[in-house]
Amino acid sequence: MDLSLSDEQKQLQDAAERFVRDKYAFENRRKIVATDRGWLTENWTQMAELGWLGMAFKEEDGGYGGGPIETMIVMEQFGKGLVLEPFLPTVVLGGGMIAAAGSPAQKEALLAPMIEGKKQFAFAWLERQSRYNLADVSLKATKEGNGWSLSGHKGVVYNAASADNIIVLARTSGGAREEKGLSLFVVDGKAKGLTRRDYPTQDSLRASELTFDKVSVGADAVLGKVDAAFPVVEEAVDRAIVALCAEATGCMDAINAATLEYIKTRKQFGVPIGKFQVLQHRMVDCFTNAQEARWPARDWKCSAARSHVIRLVADAIALMNGGYLKLLRGR
Amino acid sequence: MDLAFTAEEQKFADDVRAFVKANLPADVRDKVKNGKHLGRDDYMRWQQALGKKGWLVYTWPKKHGGPGFTPAQRYIFENVCAEEYAPGIIPFGTKMVGPVIYTFGNDEQKAKYLPAIRESTVWWCQGYSEPGSGSDLASLRTKAEKQGDHYIVNGSKTWTTMGHWADWIFCLVRTDSKAKPQEGISFLLIDMKTPGITVKPIIMMDGGHEVNEVFFDNVKVPVANLIGKENEGWTCAKFLLANERLGIAAVPQSKRGVEALKDIARAEQEDGKPLIENQGFAEKIADLEIQVTALEFTELRVLSQMAQGGQPGPEVSGLKVRGSEIQQRITELTMEAVGEYAAPYLPGLLWQGTNEAPVGPEYAHLAAPRYFNTRKTTIYGGSNEIQKGIISKMVLGL
Numbered sequence: 001m002d003l004s005l006s007d008e009q010k011q012l013q014d015a016a017e018r019f020v021r022d023k024y025a026f027e028n029r030r031k032i033v034a035t036d037r038g039w040l041t042e043n044w045t046q047m048a049e050l051g052w053l054g055m056a057f058k059e060e061d062g063g064y065g066g067g068p069i070e071t072m073i074v075m076e077q078f079g080k081g082l083v084l085e086p087f088l089p090t091v092v093l094g095g096g097m098i099a100a101a102g103s104p105a106q107k108e109a110l111l112a113p114m115i116e117g118k119k120q121f122a123f124a125w126l127e128r129q130s131r132y133n134l135a136d137v138s139l140k141a142t143k144e145g146n147g148w149s150l151s152g153h154k155g156v157v158y159n160a161a162s163a164d165n166i167i168v169l170a171r172t173s174g175g176a177r178e179e180k181g182l183s184l185f186v187v188d189g190k191a192k193g194l195t196r197r198d199y200p201t202q203d204s205l206r207a208s209e210l211t212f213d214k215v216s217v218g219a220d221a222v223l224g225k226v227d228a229a230f231p232v233v234e235e236a237v238d239r240a241i242v243a244l245c246a247e248a249t250g251c252m253d254a255i256n257a258a259t260l261e262y263i264k265t266r267k268q269f270g271v272p273i274g275k276f277q278v279l280q281h282r283m284v285d286c287f288t289n290a291q292e293a294r295w296p297a298r299d300w301k302c303s304a305a306r307s308h309v310i311r312l313v314a315d316a317i318a319l320m321n322g323g324y325l326k327l328l329r330g331r
Numbered sequence: 332m333d334l335a336f337t338a339e340e341q342k343f344a345d346d347v348r349a350f351v352k353a354n355l356p357a358d359v360r361d362k363v364k365n366g367k368h369l370g371r372d373d374y375m376r377w378q379q380a381l382g383k384k385g386w387l388v389y390t391w392p393k394k395h396g397g398p399g400f401t402p403a404q405r406y407i408f409e410n411v412c413a414e415e416y417a418p419g420i421i422p423f424g425t426k427m428v429g430p431v432i433y434t435f436g437n438d439e440q441k442a443k444y445l446p447a448i449r450e451s452t453v454w455w456c457q458g459y460s461e462p463g464s465g466s467d468l469a470s471l472r473t474k475a476e477k478q479g480d481h482y483i484v485n486g487s488k489t490w491t492t493m494g495h496w497a498d499w500i501f502c503l504v505r506t507d508s509k510a511k512p513q514e515g516i517s518f519l520l521i522d523m524k525t526p527g528i529t530v531k532p533i534i535m536m537d538g539g540h541e542v543n544e545v546f547f548d549n550v551k552v553p554v555a556n557l558i559g560k561e562n563e564g565w566t567c568a569k570f571l572l573a574n575e576r577l578g579i580a581a582v583p584q585s586k587r588g589v590e591a592l593k594d595i596a597r598a599e600q601e602d603g604k605p606l607i608e609n610q611g612f613a614e615k616i617a618d619l620e621i622q623v624t625a626l627e628f629t630e631l632r633v634l635s636q637m638a639q640g641g642q643p644g645p646e647v648s649g650l651k652v653r654g655s656e657i658q659q660r661i662t663e664l665t666m667e668a669v670g671e672y673a674a675p676y677l678p679g680l681l682w683q684g685t686n687e688a689p690v691g692p693e694y695a696h697l698a699a700p701r702y703f704n705t706r707k708t709t710i711y712g713g714s715n716e717i718q719k720g721i722i723s724k725m726v727l728g729l
Contacts, residue, residue, distance in 0.1 A: 128691060129600045131670050136602065155691060156671050177602060199690060201674040202699045209690055268467035278716050 009073055015050060016077035024081025032084050033204045037162050039085045048117025053091055057099050062112045068239055072246035079250025084205065086120055086159040092243045094121025094167055096236040097184065101224030110165065110186065122163035122189075124154035124210055125233065134169075134233055135179045139212060141170035147218040148172075150185060150193075153211055160208035161198045163189045168212070172227055179230040184223035191215050245293070252290045259283065336403065344407045351415040354380040363416040366697040368539065368682060371454065371496040377418055378451035388425050388449050390574075395433040395441070396449050402634035413583035421493070423455040424448040426578050428501040431518065431567045435559035444520070458488040458502030458521070458545060459568070466717050468503070469512040469565065473547060475504035475519060477554065477561075482506075482519065484527075484550040490711070494543035495530050497523050507562050518564035520556040527551070537700035538678050572713060576647045579712045580654030582627050588661040589620055595668045595694055606668060615667075619660055626653045645725035648718035655708035655715060662702040673698040 005013065023043055032040055047053055055070045057063025071092060078087065091114070098111045098121075113119040130136040139152025150170055160166060166187045174181025187194065193215040196208045224232050260283060263274035273279055336344070359373045381387040389408050391397020400408060420426075429448045432440055447453040464471040473486025484504060494500065500521050507515030521528070527550040532540045559567055593616060596607035606612055630650055637643055666673050672691030679687035680696055689696055709715045723729040 126671055128672075129603075131599070131601045131606075133602055156674055197690070200676045202676045202703075203674075204676075207674065267463075268465060268470070270467075273466075276716075278719075 005073070009069065012055070012070060013073050013077065016052075016074045017080070019046070019050075020077050020081035020083065024083060029082065029084070029204075033200075038200070038204065038206045039162070043083075043085050044120075045117050047085060047087070048115070052087075053095075053117055054115035056091070057095065057111065057115065061099050061107055062115050063099075068242060071239070071243050075243045075246040076250040076253075079247035079252075080254040082203065082251065086122075086162060086205075088240060088243060088247075089122050089159040089163070090114060090120045092240050093123040093236050094163075094165070096239055097123070097167060097223060097232055098186075100235065101184065101229070101232045103220075105220070106186070106223065119164045120159060120162050122157050122160040122166045122208075123169075123236075124157040124160070124166050125169040126155050126157070127153060128155055133177060134237060135182065135230060136177045137169050137171050137182055138176060139168065139170045141172050141183060141185060144216060147216060148185065148221065150187065150212045150215040150217065153209070155209050156201075156207050157210055158201075158205055158207045160189070160196055160210060161206055165189060166194075166210070167223065169229060169233060174227070181227050182229045182233070183226045184229040184232065185217055185221045186223055187212075187215060187217055187221065191217070249290070249293050252286075252293060256283075256286050256290050259286070336407070340403050340407060343404055344411055347408055347411040348415060350384060350386075351412060351417055354384070355415065355417050356380075359418060360416045363418050365693065366701070369418055371493075374418055374421055375451060375454075378420060381420070382450040382452075385449075387420065387451055388429060389420075390426060391429065391433070391449075395429075396445060402631065402638045405634060406631060409583045410586070413587045416587075419581075419584065421454070422575065422578050423457050423493075423497075423501075424451070424453065426574050427457060427571050428455050428520070430574055431501070431558060431571050434570065435518070435567050439555070440558065453498045454493070454496050456491050456494040456497035456500045456523075456545075458491065458500045460490045461487060462489050466714055468568070469516065471503055471505060471516065473502065473504050474508070475506050475517060475552070477506070480554050482552045482554060482557075484519070484521065484547045484552055486547050488545045488547075489542075490533070491530075491543045491545045492541060494523075494545050495532065495540070499523060500545065501558075503564055503568055506564075510562065513565040515562055516564040516568065517561050518558040518567040519552060520558065521547075521550065521552050525550050525552065536703040536706075537681075538676070539682060539700070539704070541704075570642070573643045573645075573647055575712050576651040576718070577630075577633070577643045579708070580626065580630055580647075580650040581658060582623065582630055582654065585623050585654065585657050585661060586627070588658070588665075589616070589623055591694075592616060592619075592661060592665050592668060595665060595692075598692060598694075599668055599670065612668070615664055619657070619664060622653070622657055622660070626650065626657060629653070645721050648713075648721045651712060652709075652715045652718050658708045659705050662698070662705045665698045666702050669695045669698040673702075 032038065051064055052074055054063040055066040055074075056068065059065045075087070095111060095114050098106060098114075102111065110119060110121075114121065125134060125137065127136065127138060129138075139150065139154060141148045141150045150168060152170070154168065157166065166189055168185045168187050170183055170185055171181055172183040193213045195211045195213070198206060198208045201207050223229070260274075263279055263283060264272050266273050274283070356373075356376050359369065359377055361367075362369055362373060378387055385396075385398050386408065388395075388397045389400055389405060391399075393399035425448060429445060432444050436444070448455070458473075459468060459471075461471050461473060473484065473488060475482040475484045482504070484502070486504070488500075488502065491500070500523055502519045502521055503516050504519050505515050506517040509515070523530075527548040529546040529548070531544045531546070533542045533544060535541055558564075593607065596612060596616065597605050599606040601609055607616070633643060633646060633650065669692075672695035675690040675696060676699070677687055677690065677696045679685035680689060681700060713721075
């Protein structure tokens with residue numbers, strides 16, 4: 001067992017750290033949040049040039065032969081600056097599902113331009129009643145000539161407004177919440193019959209409610225096998241959870257560092273507040289939790305344990321920084 | 332000991348309910364019920380209705396114009412108001428500066444300030460915390476220098492809740508910089524219209540404007556506005572804090588919060604069944620409700636002791652600690668119940684009262700802002716670490 005990073009992985013880590021330091025100072029982030037789309041083309045192009053959009057894909061798919069570890073390395077650094085470019089929906093989810101289930105033609109038409117930074121994706125699976133059950137899908141796709149017709153609603157679809165294509169999880173057969181009978185469709189972001197309601201999210205990303213009213217797609221829009229999409233989705237979502245955990249780990253590190261600095265400099269009762277044992281112990285808990293959060297993420301099953309740890313840290317940090325948390329939001 | 336309400340107390344509860352139903356403006360009730368933000372005028376209309384009835388200062392004794400409620404009546408009043416979706420009474424005049432004025436002020440001051448607090452014609456705010464003085468409040472540096480019959484005040488206060496709506500501010504100011512920190516502080520009332528005062532908004536994590544910074548630049552305040560003796564303001568400060576801490580346990584609000592959480596858990600579906608039928612989640616709600624009930628009875632015990640002895644003692648610190656933790660727990664479970672639809676951020680709906688339609692269920696957009704906003708409860712009114720320090724020193728003798 002070896003938990004250390006290779007030289008190449010360390011270089012990747014350094015490059016991502018530099019990117020976040022240069023582009024995501026807090027005031028810069030506020031400016032990006034205020035733009036129309038909520039992310040910057042120049043940043044996205046730079047990510048493509050640095051090879052980050054293709055690093056996790058096989059060479060025969062046009063990628064650079066890395067895997068989830070590379071994704072985590074980059075996401076961890078993104079977490080330090082809360083990067084806004086849609087890496088997760090486009091690369092991890094969209095790209096991940098196309099790589100896993102797409103035909104050679106789909107990979108060429110979708111994955112190759114994505115790796116070059118020329119296409120973006122969104123993944124529409126959630127519905128009002130779905131909660132956390134990936135199979136609780138009722139948006140229907142019915143046969144229509146050679147192709148399909150999609151009708152129904154999808155909610156909280158991240159990056160839908162910027163996406164060239166939306167990958168839609170639809171029910172092609174089976175009853176409510178049945179894993180069998182689900183299929184994936186690649187739908188043009190501007191398809192006729194597709195309407196969007198766009199909004200920002202609490203963390204300043206962008207998402208949309210989507211209504212599909214008899215949206216027609218060809219037979220070639222099906223990603224993978226009809227009725228058999230569930231395992232593809234499950235694996236892509238697992239990878240996305242791990243990527244999000246890595247992002248949260250980076251976020252925790254950044255906040256821990258800021259808090260540590262603060263309790264060393266903020267004085268009350270004539271001493272830095274870090275001299276008080278009650279705060280020392282809380283800071284130690286935050287530090288230990290962040291340590292614990294780091295490596296389990298590489299085992300996918302540990303993501304639940306991580307999210308618990310992450311919340312513990314967030315609560316403790318809120319306390320020590322007191323009202324200064326208000327500074328963390330860019331409005 | 333008798334835990335049941337008497338027939339008279341039952342009758343009182345009916346009277347309070349009838350009054351609230353008849354006098355709480357319907358639009359204000361709807362806003363509270365749906366978690367909308369209230370404007371100054373919304374609070375004022377309700378408080379003035381209570382003021383006419385003589386109930387706004389429901390914690391005051393009769394000799395200062397209060398109704399002289401027993402602990403049981405006080406409890407009933409607070410609970411019925413919360414159950415009927417009345418807005419929380421703004422405490423700065425009624426529970427903070429009012430009792431300070433009737434306890435430490437002179438007759439002239441009582442006559443000048445108390446009627447306006449009882450009737451809610453003046454909005455007060457609190458000038459305690461400073462950028463450099465939070466937990467260590469006695470280190471405050473806003474200075475008041477005496478020049479003839481005036482003080483000249485310079486400095487700044489922060490986290491001033493609703494300061495942008497206030498007519499008056501009560502301030503802790505330093506009047507002797509050579510004495511020990513606690514011995515050089517005075518309690519001063521300042522008209523917010525006085526030249527030299529600037530109020531700057533602090534925008535919170537949930538996007539809202541609730542707190543402010545207040546700057547004082549050579550502000551001229553009549554000596555007549557000093558409450559109690561010069562350099563003895565720390566006594567007023569501590570007296571006020573004990574009252575503040577009792578108030579922010581917020582048990583009736585938490586009871587209402589638990590009910591709202593249950594409503595959400597009934598409405599949310601999980602695998603085709605209401606979330607509340609999920610055993611694990613139901614146990615979390617049950618645990619929370621037990622904590623609220625335990626705190627409620629602890630608070631009742633403190634209130635009933637106060638009925639015999641007057642002022643709340645250091646044990647109110649414990650109520651503040653548990654009350655604030657429970658408030659946070661409610662928002663955490665609410666986030667959990669709402670799930671993915673807590674993500675949309677809808678500032679129009681949240682802050683500007685526009686007709687922007689909600690995304691997902693109506694209650695969803697409030698979950699995250701409340702969760703963020705409620706992080707403050709373990710910090711304000713003296714952080715929970717400070718409260719525990721008080722209990723360990725004053726109650727346990729450590």
